[in-house]
Amino acid sequence: MTRITVINPNTSAELTDAIALAAREVSGAGVTVRGVHPADGVPSVESHAEEAIAAVGVLAQVREHQADTDAYVVACFGDTGVQAAREVATCPVVGMTEAALQTACLVSHRFVVITLPARTVAHSDRVVRALGLEHRCSVVAVDVPVAELVGGSTHLLDAFTDAARTAMAEDGAEAVVLGCAGLADLVGPLSRAIGVPVVDGVAAAVGIATGLVAMGLNTSRANTFAAVELP
Amino acid sequence: MTRITVINPNTSAELTDAIALAAREVSGAGVTVRGVHPADGVPSVESHAEEAIAAVGVLAQVREHQADTDAYVVACFGDTGVQAAREVATCPVVGMTEAALQTACLVSHRFVVITLPARTVAHSDRVVRALGLEHRCSVVAVDVPVAELVGGSTHLLDAFTDAARTAMAEDGAEAVVLGCAGLADLVGPLSRAIGVPVVDGVAAAVGIATGLVAMGLNTSRANTFAAVELP
Amino acid sequence: MTRITVINPNTSAELTDAIALAAREVSGAGVTVRGVHPADGVPSVESHAEEAIAAVGVLAQVREHQADTDAYVVACFGDTGVQAAREVATCPVVGMTEAALQTACLVSHRFVVITLPARTVAHSDRVVRALGLEHRCSVVAVDVPVAELVGGSTHLLDAFTDAARTAMAEDGAEAVVLGCAGLADLVGPLSRAIGVPVVDGVAAAVGIATGLVAMGLNTSRANTFAAVELP
Amino acid sequence: MTRITVINPNTSAELTDAIALAAREVSGAGVTVRGVHPADGVPSVESHAEEAIAAVGVLAQVREHQADTDAYVVACFGDTGVQAAREVATCPVVGMTEAALQTACLVSHRFVVITLPARTVAHSDRVVRALGLEHRCSVVAVDVPVAELVGGSTHLLDAFTDAARTAMAEDGAEAVVLGCAGLADLVGPLSRAIGVPVVDGVAAAVGIATGLVAMGLNTSRANTFAAVELP
Amino acid sequence: MTRITVINPNTSAELTDAIALAAREVSGAGVTVRGVHPADGVPSVESHAEEAIAAVGVLAQVREHQADTDAYVVACFGDTGVQAAREVATCPVVGMTEAALQTACLVSHRFVVITLPARTVAHSDRVVRALGLEHRCSVVAVDVPVAELVGGSTHLLDAFTDAARTAMAEDGAEAVVLGCAGLADLVGPLSRAIGVPVVDGVAAAVGIATGLVAMGLNTSRANTFAAVELP
Amino acid sequence: MTRITVINPNTSAELTDAIALAAREVSGAGVTVRGVHPADGVPSVESHAEEAIAAVGVLAQVREHQADTDAYVVACFGDTGVQAAREVATCPVVGMTEAALQTACLVSHRFVVITLPARTVAHSDRVVRALGLEHRCSVVAVDVPVAELVGGSTHLLDAFTDAARTAMAEDGAEAVVLGCAGLADLVGPLSRAIGVPVVDGVAAAVGIATGLVAMGLNTSRANTFAAVELP
Incomplete structure (x- = not known):
């Protein structure tokens, strides 16, 4: 079983549900998709300033769902927080x-x-x-x-x-x-x-993330994305 | 059931078998992988000249396996014949x-x-x-x-x-x-x-091709890769 | 005497003749231009798939005319087969x-x-x-x-x-x-x-190829375009 | 009088002081330089994850010092939060x-x-x-x-x-x-x-920011950096 | 006191005056701006040929004003002669x-x-x-x-x-x-x-040149722009 | 008969002769090569400042030899003055x-x-x-x-x-x-x-220039290289 957690970086539960529903339709056999979003943040991401706030929410969601996630998909065009998420997540992260x-x-x-x-x-x-x-x-x-x-x-x-x-x-x-x-x-x-x-992009990312998990590939810890301990 | 046909552009059956075996190990549930290669051509692709000959073999294999293929993977570094294959195949083609x-x-x-x-x-x-x-x-x-x-x-x-x-x-x-x-x-x-x-790359291509099939995506026929009828 | 062989990658003799005729008009004193084309292949090159087939024909023409050619010109927009021809030809090759x-x-x-x-x-x-x-x-x-x-x-x-x-x-x-x-x-x-x-481009290539021959320059055999023996 | 506020995105007051001191040495006549840093955040920015947190702190500092700032300089290599700061600041922002x-x-x-x-x-x-x-x-x-x-x-x-x-x-x-x-x-x-x-870069940014203020130039509000109201 | 010499590469005194006047309006406290132009050359620079002639005039102006210049600004769009001026000037040069x-x-x-x-x-x-x-x-x-x-x-x-x-x-x-x-x-x-x-660009260059002087930065003499003695 | 004038941008007659001699060895039948250089200028071009001076000499040589030149070759690595020469010459110009x-x-x-x-x-x-x-x-x-x-x-x-x-x-x-x-x-x-x-490059330029003349091609006068009348 491959468990994909799709993070919606904004705080709209309705959008999270719609994204997860659509993602499930293209996920393969043996793949589960769950949608999550930050508790606090911005209702939508339409500026660099909102991206900055949303990125912190993405990190919080990554940390919250580590135990039952095999790969994260970040569902915001612009890939807000994806690079940071790669450092914090213990599994692969794919931006939409x-x-x-x-x-x-x-x-x-x-x-x-x-x-x-x-x-x-x-x-x-x-x-x-x-x-x-x-x-x-x-x-x-x-x-x-x-x-x-x-x-x-x-x-x-x-x-x-x-x-x-x-x-x-x-x-x-x-x-x-x-x-x-x-x-x-x-x-x-x-x-x-x-x-x-x-x-x-969310559908595409779910398929690609599934493949990464199947190959056992994770983010390289060699240098740029070495693990980070946040306060 | 998603049927992936992996085309080895050279004529080595032993290499074809090894490639297909490895690809199967990373393919998801509900995915079958078959390895094929041209009947005629070159034993390996290590030059532009051999690429030219091998590309024709790739096209022949695409035509031969259309009926029972949902996506092709071309298993030669350099992606020999992939662009041409996109025009001839009725389904997606991914280069390794x-x-x-x-x-x-x-x-x-x-x-x-x-x-x-x-x-x-x-x-x-x-x-x-x-x-x-x-x-x-x-x-x-x-x-x-x-x-x-x-x-x-x-x-x-x-x-x-x-x-x-x-x-x-x-x-x-x-x-x-x-x-x-x-x-x-x-x-x-x-x-x-x-x-x-x-x-x-073959493992990566199998996962990506599986995702394309799941999304129902095929090569655009708008212009560059419009279908071609070969003699 | 510099002998330029212009290869038309498609099988149209009429086009070959027209190309060679035009090339001769701009060739300098002491330069002869001959037009050739593959015996088999495609009547025109308008797709990647036709390029693949035509490239094999270019290689065959290169091999056939080695003895009396000082430089080849490949007369197809897209330079079909030019890289491969450089490996097989014993003299310079210029794409139009x-x-x-x-x-x-x-x-x-x-x-x-x-x-x-x-x-x-x-x-x-x-x-x-x-x-x-x-x-x-x-x-x-x-x-x-x-x-x-x-x-x-x-x-x-x-x-x-x-x-x-x-x-x-x-x-x-x-x-x-x-x-x-x-x-x-x-x-x-x-x-x-x-x-x-x-x-x-054909006229341009004839002039450039003439210059390469005058300088005694041939394709580098150091690595990428080292000679290839085809079956 | 041109008032430059240099934002150190991490929480180290000692670093803020050192940066501001150095910046003052190259600032021209009629230019004042003040160093500030976020109250909360990370002690240093050495990863994308820390950048994400620090960027929010940069935004908070921009908002806090609007009334008495003519230009901001962001003093973190990588220009953390600079694009976002341009949307929120009412004056120019220059990254080091x-x-x-x-x-x-x-x-x-x-x-x-x-x-x-x-x-x-x-x-x-x-x-x-x-x-x-x-x-x-x-x-x-x-x-x-x-x-x-x-x-x-x-x-x-x-x-x-x-x-x-x-x-x-x-x-x-x-x-x-x-x-x-x-x-x-x-x-x-x-x-x-x-x-x-x-x-x-901080010294360079102070000079450039001074020039922007002298010319009366501010961030374009036409599209990308139009003003944003944060919650 | 920072002394900026703005070189107008063409021979129009009227244009020189207008440029210097505008530059002065944006120069900071403690900065003086003087406009100069070549005695001989072209009345305007609207072609590569005129650029070639004007560049020699720029060099002559650089050499004439070394003693009382802290930075040069070259006031011609296209930055005619700027690279050459960097070799000849003993101080920084900025193109508009x-x-x-x-x-x-x-x-x-x-x-x-x-x-x-x-x-x-x-x-x-x-x-x-x-x-x-x-x-x-x-x-x-x-x-x-x-x-x-x-x-x-x-x-x-x-x-x-x-x-x-x-x-x-x-x-x-x-x-x-x-x-x-x-x-x-x-x-x-x-x-x-x-x-x-x-x-x-002239206003921008004046501010930037002022900053270079404040930082004590001059053109690198390591290689490309090492000093040149002209005849 | 195609008359190529090779312009050596520096003032060394010995270098001019050596360049012209070598160029003649690769020039085809019906091609004459003459070497020229500016009367005034720099003995060698090893800096941007010397390039600036040499470029004016190139222009002077272009103007002097228009009547009996079918194509110019500029024999200085860096192609000093080539763009300017294209505007002034009535025939093609090729940089080495x-x-x-x-x-x-x-x-x-x-x-x-x-x-x-x-x-x-x-x-x-x-x-x-x-x-x-x-x-x-x-x-x-x-x-x-x-x-x-x-x-x-x-x-x-x-x-x-x-x-x-x-x-x-x-x-x-x-x-x-x-x-x-x-x-x-x-x-x-x-x-x-x-x-x-x-x-x-000089040998290469002679061959290419010969080809341009054979094709009757000259610099486009549409915009960038429209003719310029110098004082």
């Missing part, structure tokens, strides 16, 4: 952003991240550049707040379809990465609308 | 090199590919650059021919240990990617010897 | 794509590749990136099949003129690279229409 | 790392960052890459904990001299960036020992 | 372009250089690339000759506003760098019109 | 550095530039980066002044052999670019000593 970008590379030559709101484009840029994918990926935004995703995101289908079609025509995008947790319900409708692969 | 590099990114800040023989460093460089990972990855070689791997590779443990330690000291490598199929039996001994994660 | 891109760098600050059909943009991207020229070159396509070039390409003048003018206005392109063999008859009309240099 | 790297570019062709401890090389890499300076800068470490700097760092002169000389000989480094706050007392001895410019 | 680009990095995620005339975009590209900032900066032009700036540049406000708004909408620019000396009078009107920071 | 680097790309996977003296490594770096070849090329130096080349350079064979062998072992170099004009007499001895291709 890195997972989504890597997955898109395997099914397309070029692709587009459609994130939200507009001010978080820089957060996506950061992960794209850390992975060296500027030459294969463009980043655009649908400028709505994360709050609009509570209760479902299918009302954003037209906006995402427009953004995707523009990127396909202008940037040669051949696949779409959904740039926010909580958009899993858009995968089906959007891929049907535009006819190309649509990647939800 | 891209899978290994992506996996190493998730467990280390910097890592090293140890490939063989020395003349194939350029083949690794090609994939590293296609994925944009020059800033996180160095490539070195143990200069022995692929033929030496038939029957097992643990006799190369000292050579790999030396190469890994040099890269750890000089390049800051924190994980190792094994730069050849057929080295899976080195994963355990080498990781114990050097104390950092060691990644076998 | 690398030759065209290098030439454009010498007559402009930024330039555009206009290739065809649209799905092969990724093939141009690959060579642009291998040479490190992303910062000076954009790649666009006129979406017609290669088959349309048989018998001449001047009917595509308007389409190329439009694509060039767009790239000049939007990307700052100051020169044009024709992204396919068999477009040499467009060089004159297009350069007159848009008033900037237009580069045919 | 970005300031040091920019300064070194103006006095050398290539330079080296000597940071500490070894595990934080990745933190320097992150800022180097965000600024695009990989081609001009190498990063090495003297592997001692930050705690060793309390009370002064001149006992590390030999270690820094050795690291600098190696980088000068092997990487062509022509200047040195001190990769930690609290090393200002090394600037004089080290530059005398090795004969090339030595840059302390 | 590098200063502007570095400053813009501190107040925005992405920004745009608006230069003039159009043919000099390549000059900006050169400095952007030398600093590694392609990922954060786009370069566009208002196509008017430098001669139009004599007597003031506020008549270009509409053209710059349009260019800035386009870059903000299409490239995500959040700040503007004025890509020519002699545009300082546009800083106020343009920033009011578009609501984002507008950077004049 | 860009020609050498492009040529090395065609005969090797990775290569090394061995330049002199050590302080000019940055000049090579500049051209390497302008062409985007950092990933394929390292730059090292033999630290002797250019003056030592007058009368021949074969006394430097041991130094170049050592530098080449080190680069082959440590950087994977498979070919060598000679990083100075006037080293043509080293091509034969060095290539025999180390067994890999050795490229003289």
